[in-house]
Amino acid sequence: GAVDREPTAGDAATPPAPSAPAAAGRSLGDGIVYDPEAMAEFPCHAMGETIMGRCSADDLVQMKAALLEKRRQAVGGPTPRPDILPGEASQGDGGMGGEQMTAATAPPGHSALAEAGRRVMLADGGRTAIRAQLARWRIDGVDLPAYAYNGQIPGPHLEVRQGSSVEVVFENAIDMDSTIHWHGLRHSNGSDGVPGVTQPAVAPGGRFTYRLTFPDPGLYWYHPHIREDLQQDGGLYGTILVSPTDADYWAPVDRETVLVLDDIRIEDGAAVGYGAEAANFAIMGRFGNTLLLNGQTGYEQAVDAGQVVRFYLVNVANVRPFRLSFDGARMKKVGADLGRSKVEAWVDEVVLAPAERVIVEVAFDTARAYRIQHRSSAQTHVLGEVVALPQPEGPSRARRAWDRLRVDPIVSADVSRLQAYLAQPPAMDLELTVDIPDLVVGGRPSVGNGRRPAAGGAALPTGRAARGDATPPAERAAAGDADAEAEGHDADQDGHGAEEAHGPIEWEDEMLAVNRASDTAGVHWMIRDRVSGAMNHDLAYTFHVGDIVRVRLRNLGDSVHPMQHPIHFHGQRLMVLSRDAVVEQNPVWKDTILTTPGETVELLMEITNPGAWMVHCHIAEHLESGMMFQFQVLPADDATP
Ligand SMILES: [Cu+2]
Known part of the structure; x- marks a missing residue:
């Protein structure tokens, strides 16, 4: 009872309320509807056969004519796409309750790495089983039909040692094909979990044995590589903490905690349905309206005042980027996707796009409650809190040694070694963009080879553009x-x-009606080679183990809907050299690279693992829309200098 809580009234924002159901709209005949309530603040436009925004009578006539013309040109009629949801959980099998549902509130002195029952420690040669199954997910008193690994959301938290090998026997007990992709592991291609590329999809009732190795310390995670918009959003995700062989790799701290950042969209007491044949929310991805830490709202952890906690953060949301801070607690960024940063750095907040990891150390110096905050463009969301309890003995030993910033000699040496490769031309010069044939703006379809038509073309209105961000x-x-x-x-x-x-980053869905109505059949996200013009599955690259290749990512700012894309490279590691010609001052090995609209990111990729590997946007709906390709890695070519 001695904890001083900060006043929270007024400044502790809550997640946005579910949006009102779309208005019925006004029929214009021929099945075309004008919905003046939807997107009322935006210019006249159409999604599918619904016209939205501020439309004059002339606009409506012109827009209807354009839609009818488009309908005449279409082959076949519209395909019905009923929403689907995961089935009901059977009693006592996958039902979630008890300890597994409780947010971690570990007593001081105990590890709070993962909730009781979720932590699986695997020695070298160890073996475990992970079963994807139907489950109920209780969030804020609402029971959602869901998927869960071993009945837990997040799934089992695996703890392994750098350099070890383990086996995971995967059993698929859900109602769709599935696989497990082990995100960030530079390991054997046959265990990468990409259906049709590294293994056949695992049908319901089937099994697959993954043999995993862990060359790099840090936080990794796992999820299906089929319909992530549905399966991952529905609860299929888990974490892997790889502890370093070097005992001094991380600085001493009082405790370590894994925080899994996620969101889910709940309306009228149910999860919003998912497209049956193709992902919906295809333009921007599905933004949730309920923010989750380790699968729950209201996360709480207790520490002693004067302690330092190392947080391993991962973003498993479909699209939402997180900008996290701890309510004024002093924070040091020490690492990211594949381990340590070159230099530890003081930060006020950290940004994580989907699939990215960030490792921070936070000092809770005062006895009080510290809110765990996500600052979007619109508001500050509170995801939970860390309660620092009074502790008469003052700062811990770890806290007293914590004020200096360490330099990583290994990454520093890597940076020096890579200098020789800076001058080579990019082996991959990639543009990120979109065409949306379903979208009609100003009476003409907005298809422009990934760029807005020069004359009369208009961008899809976004909240960002409306606010001038x-x-x-x-x-x-x-x-x-x-x-x-x-x-x-x-x-x-x-x-x-x-x-x-x-x-500019889209922190929230500011065009919900248009986004929700879009599906991946009508929204074509693209990764395109600037030199060859080939894109998505037509792209082909071949490298050899030992190659270090330049990669350039250009996120086109003049597409019909410019937005951020986190681009994930499987099986290798990359280092950012520069963003818009501003040299990266504090490199860290990465597997997922956030790019923002109009930005050009220069990278080096170190090719270490043979096989067929994917590159794709980690916004689940963009991946579903085809924003992906493969590259081949052959064994080391000794003939190449
Ligand atoms: Cu994307």
């Missing part, structure tokens, strides 16, 4: 924009330069 923070700050001032301040404060100073 595309303006650089400095200019917005000059105009008195509080958010921009905060962004500029942070970029200066954290000293990360390009790594944290991202361009």
Whole structure:
């Protein structure tokens, strides 16, 4: 009872309320509807056969004619796409309750790495079983039909040692084909879990044995590589913590905690349905309206005041980027996807796109409750809290040794070694963009080979554009924009330069009606080679083990819907060299690279593992829309200098 809680009224925002059901709209005849309530603040446009936004009578006539013409040109009629949901859990089999459902509130002195019953420690040569099954997921008192690994969300938390090998026997007990992809592992291609590329899909009732190795320390995670928009969002995700062989790899701390960041969209007491044949929410991806830490709202952890906690963070959401902080607690960023950063750095907040990991150490110096906060463009969400209890003996030993920033000699040496490769031309020069044939703006379809038509073309209206967020923070700050001032301040404060100073990011779904109605059959996200013009599954690259190749990612700012894309490379590791020609000052090995609209990111990829590997956007709906390709890695070619 001695804990001083900060006042929370007023500034502790809650997740956004579910949106109202779409208005019925007004029929214009021939099955075409005008819905003046939807997207009322935006110019006249159409998604499918629904016209939205501010439309004059002339606009409606023109738009209807364009839609009828488009219908005449279409082959066949529209395909019905009923929403589907995972089935009901059988009693006592996958039903979730008891300890597994309780947010971790470990007593001080105990590890809070994972909730009781979720932690699986595997020695070298160890073996475990993971079963994907139907389950109920209780969130804020609402029971959702869900999927779960071993009946747990998140699934079992695996703890292994760097350099070890383990076997995981996967059993598929859900109602769809599935696989497990082990995100970030530079391991054997046959265990990468990509259906049709590294293994056949595992049918319901089937099994597959994965043989995993862990060359790099840090946090990794696993999820299906089929219909992630449904299976991963429905609860199929888990974490792997690889402890380093070097005992001094991480600084001493008082405890370590894994935090899995996620969101889910719940409306009227149910999860919003998923497309049966193709993912819905195909333009922006499915933003949840309920934010989750380790599968639950209201996360809480207790520590002693004066302790330091190392948090291993991973974002498993379909699309939502997180911008996390701990309510003013001092925070040090020490690592990311594949281990340590070159230099430890003080930060005010950290950004994680889907699939990215960030490792931070946080000092809770005062006895009080610290909110775990996500700051989106619209508001600050509270995901949970860390309660620092009074502790008369003062700062812990780890806390007293914590103020210095360490430099990683291994990554520093890697950076020096890679200097020789900076001058080579990019082996992959890739553009990220989209065509949306279903979208009609200003009476003409907005298909422009991934670029807006030069004359009369218009971008899909976005909340970002409406708010003018595309303006650089400095200019917005000059105009008195509080958010921009905060962004500029942070970029200066954290000293990360390009790594944290991202361009315009869509933090929320500001065009829900249009996005929800879109599906991957009508939205074509693209990764395109700038030189050959080939894109998505037509792309082909071959490298050899030992190659170090330049990669360039250009996120086109003039597509019909520019937005951020986290691009994931399987089986290898990459280092960011620069963003928009601003040199990265604090490199770290990565497998997922956030790119923002208009941005050009230069990378080096170190080719270490043979096989057929995927590259794709980790926004689940963009992947479903085809935003992916493979590259081949052959054994080391000794003839190549
Ligand atoms: Cu994407």
